[in-house]
Each structure stands twice: as structure tokens, then as C-alpha cells.
Amino acid sequence: MERGVIVGIMGAIVLLFSPMAAAQSVVNMGSVVILEEFDLGMEGIAVSPEGDSILAFGSESTIFVIDPMIPANNSRVDSIGSEDLLDGSFHPSGNTALLVGGEGSVLRFIAANSTIENAGGVSIFGSTELKAVSWNGDGSWAYIGGEGGWIWRFRGLDGGGVEAIPLENRGESDINAISCLRGYNICIVSSSVDGIGVINQEHELFWIGGYGNPWIDVACPSTTLMECVVISSELTIARIRVSIEDPSKTTIYDNDIVQLQGFGGIMTGINIQKDGSSLISLAPFGLIEHDLEVSKSFHWLDNDDAVDFDASISGERIVSTWGTGAFDGWILTDSGSVVSFTTATESEGGTMLEIWIGIIILGGTTLMIASLLTSSSPSLSRWVTKRIGSEEERKSAIREERRLSRKKGRA
Numbered sequence: 001m002e003r004g005v006i007v008g009i010m011g012a013i014v015l016l017f018s019p020m021a022a023a024q025s026v027v028n029m030g031s032v033v034i035l036e037e038f039d040l041g042m043e044g045i046a047v048s049p050e051g052d053s054i055l056a057f058g059s060e061s062t063i064f065v066i067d068p069m070i071p072a073n074n075s076r077v078d079s080i081g082s083e084d085l086l087d088g089s090f091h092p093s094g095n096t097a098l099l100v101g102g103e104g105s106v107l108r109f110i111a112a113n114s115t116i117e118n119a120g121g122v123s124i125f126g127s128t129e130l131k132a133v134s135w136n137g138d139g140s141w142a143y144i145g146g147e148g149g150w151i152w153r154f155r156g157l158d159g160g161g162v163e164a165i166p167l168e169n170r171g172e173s174d175i176n177a178i179s180c181l182r183g184y185n186i187c188i189v190s191s192s193v194d195g196i197g198v199i200n201q202e203h204e205l206f207w208i209g210g211y212g213n214p215w216i217d218v219a220c221p222s223t224t225l226m227e228c229v230v231i232s233s234e235l236t237i238a239r240i241r242v243s244i245e246d247p248s249k250t251t252i253y254d255n256d257i258v259q260l261q262g263f264g265g266i267m268t269g270i271n272i273q274k275d276g277s278s279l280i281s282l283a284p285f286g287l288i289e290h291d292l293e294v295s296k297s298f299h300w301l302d303n304d305d306a307v308d309f310d311a312s313i314s315g316e317r318i319v320s321t322w323g324t325g326a327f328d329g330w331i332l333t334d335s336g337s338v339v340s341f342t343t344a345t346e347s348e349g350g351t352m353l354e355i356w357i358g359i360i361i362l363g364g365t366t367l368m369i370a371s372l373l374t375s376s377s378p379s380l381s382r383w384v385t386k387r388i389g390s391e392e393e394r395k396s397a398i399r400e401e402r403r404l405s406r407k408k409g410r411a
Helices: 002-016 303-309 346-362 364-376 378-388 391-410
Strands: 027-034 042-047 054-058 063-066 074-076 085-090 096-101 106-110 115-118 130-135 142-146 151-156 162-166 175-180 187-191 196-199 205-209 215-219 227-232 236-241 257-259 266-274 277-283 286-291 296-301 318-323 328-333 337-343
Touching: 027 296, 027 303, 042 266, 042 328, 054 085, 054 096, 054 318, 096 130, 096 142, 142 175, 142 187, 187 215, 187 227, 196 236, 215 266, 227 266, 266 286, 266 318, 277 318, 286 318
Parallel strands: 042 085, 042 318, 085 130, 130 175, 175 215
Antiparallel strands: 027 337, 042 054, 054 063, 063 074, 085 096, 096 106, 106 115, 130 142, 142 151, 151 162, 175 187, 187 196, 196 205, 215 227, 227 236, 236 257, 266 277, 277 286, 286 296, 318 328, 328 337
């Protein structure tokens, strides 16, 4: 009996320190803020450079300004359009943001007074549905992408007016997303069929690989690693190592494109969670964390967890997320629900790691003490279960933690 306990704990230690490509990450959904009492048809967010303001946008030019820490503090912006807004990007100064959408619509948000002005339209972009926008590192130009492979470099002019110049070497499929490296005038482009592209400092577009995959979104989450993450709807991730000296030499190698195993659903978007880490949205309702430094993906929120929390919200589509800490943040859904999340075992996990390290150092006698702790501590027992238990046992342990957490919150 004693030997069996020791062997079990040693097995847990081995599993704890073994790399896991799809380890179970535990997230508690918490507070819910409803922007309006009807379906808003939200499409995404733009985060200000300082992270102190969220601009949410969607159908019929719906726009909200949201406090990222306290989303209940939000206000609807008086808009001047009626087109669906599909993407947005703050200027690096934080003073303005561009919003793009259907029928060549481009709106400029003025942060100082939360007003909207027209910055584009049919006369400039025709009736092209504009699906992507991103300012380059120094804010000298924004890149706007749309259906049919169109990409423009775009900027406002002194005294009014705008300048929009089409890029050469465009493809023929829709441009779904553009993301620029922070601090550099280099941007990554994702398309529906033509693959992944890079725009260099001279506004030249080069296609670097991934042809044929439906690349739907891209994020460049690190301030130190010159890398970006591109995702497809088919649970495929591409790691882009950007050549700063000569972006045209940026290459995607075979092992840079990976189809995730052990995950369900389809990918619908990617947002920066913290420096070097992104959250990938799934449909049905779920989240995957992707850590750029270790180039691995982890379960963050399973659909079963969302259903257990609120069956109605779990039926909504995640359109964006933003982080308020390393393990905390908010989810925005298409209907206009804003839901908080936090890891259920952030502090507990750190404590357990220290315990396991102590077990390794102190040896056999301490192993026996640890076995007693495991049997006498429900929280420790749940933690071990989540590491080495069966899938059903892990889910049961997670649900029990949530139940206790909610009970504590009501006390």
C-alpha cells in the first residue's frame, strides 16, 4: 500500500515536469457584463497602445468604448455610418483609431472626445469589403486589406484628406488579417488561399508560404521575439520568424506549420493575452493559449466548462479577448456579452509546484508525509487528479473547484 502511494506520487512528479503539448489549463468564468439587452452583432476590438481603453465594434457601425479593467464602465459612441465594422487598429500614439468594414467604409475614432469621423468610402476603396487594418510600428502608414486580395497603404494628410496607395503583388483571395511588429515597420498578412505574406519597410509585399490554407488571423504578441503567430480555421498554427534585416527572406519551414491534436472545434481569432502569449478563440465557445516562447498550445477554456457556467453564453461566438494580467482577462461575444476569466489554480498551482520540488529534494521520508498530505488535503488531491487523472476525473475535479469557488463567493 505504502509503496503504491510512493510510486503514484513519483509518477505524478514525472508527469509534472514532462512537456505537454495540450495540457489541461483551468479557467474560471466569472462576472458578466451585458452591453445591450439585444444582440449587437459585435465583430472585434482594438486595444489602445497603453492598454487603458478598449474599442469594440460590429454590425451597423456599432461602437463602444470599454474600460478594460471594469467593463461595466462603458459607453456607446455616436457613429456616423451604417456599415458593418470588421476590424480596428489604434495609432501608436493612442490618439486615434481606424475602423474598417463593408462598402469601403473607413472611420476614424478620436480618443480625446470619443467622436467618429469619416476617413474613407466608395470614392477611395470602391465597394470592397475591408476586413483588416493595422498601423505600422512608427505610425507613418496603416495597411488596409479586403476581399479579392486588395491591400492599401493608407494615411491622413495635413489639412484633411487621405492618401491610399494599392500594394503590388497582391493575391486574389480575401485578406483576413494584418498585424505589424511593435516598433518595426514590418507587417504580416494572412489570406484565405494565397498564404501568408510579409510587408517590408518599403511597402513591398512578399508571399512567404502556407499557400492553400485558410489563414484567418494573425498576432505578433512579443516585444522581444521578432515572431508572429498565424492561425487557420482548421486548427493549424504557423510560426513566423521575421527577418528584420531583410523581411523578404522571412521563410516558413515545414516544422513551422503545425496542426493541433487533441483540440476540438474551429479557430475563429487570436488576441494578445500578455507579452509572448496569445489566446485563440474557438467555436463552439472555447479558448486555447499559445505560448510563443515555447511554441506550444494549451487548453485554456473547454466548451464543457462554458456550458456548465452558462448555457446561453456558451452558444454565443467569441469575437475577441483581452488580458488584465498574466492569467486574467475578459471575453467579448458577438451578442455583446463581456465575461471575465481567471485561472482557478494560479496561486494553488505555484504552491503545489513548491511542494513537489520539496518532495524531490527531501527524499523518501518526505514522500510518505506527502502521501498523507494528499489523502488529507482535498485541494492537493484535486490538483494531483488534474495532473494524472483520467479525462473524466480531471473534469470532475475542475467542476468541484468551481463549485467551491462560487460557494465561497456567495459566503
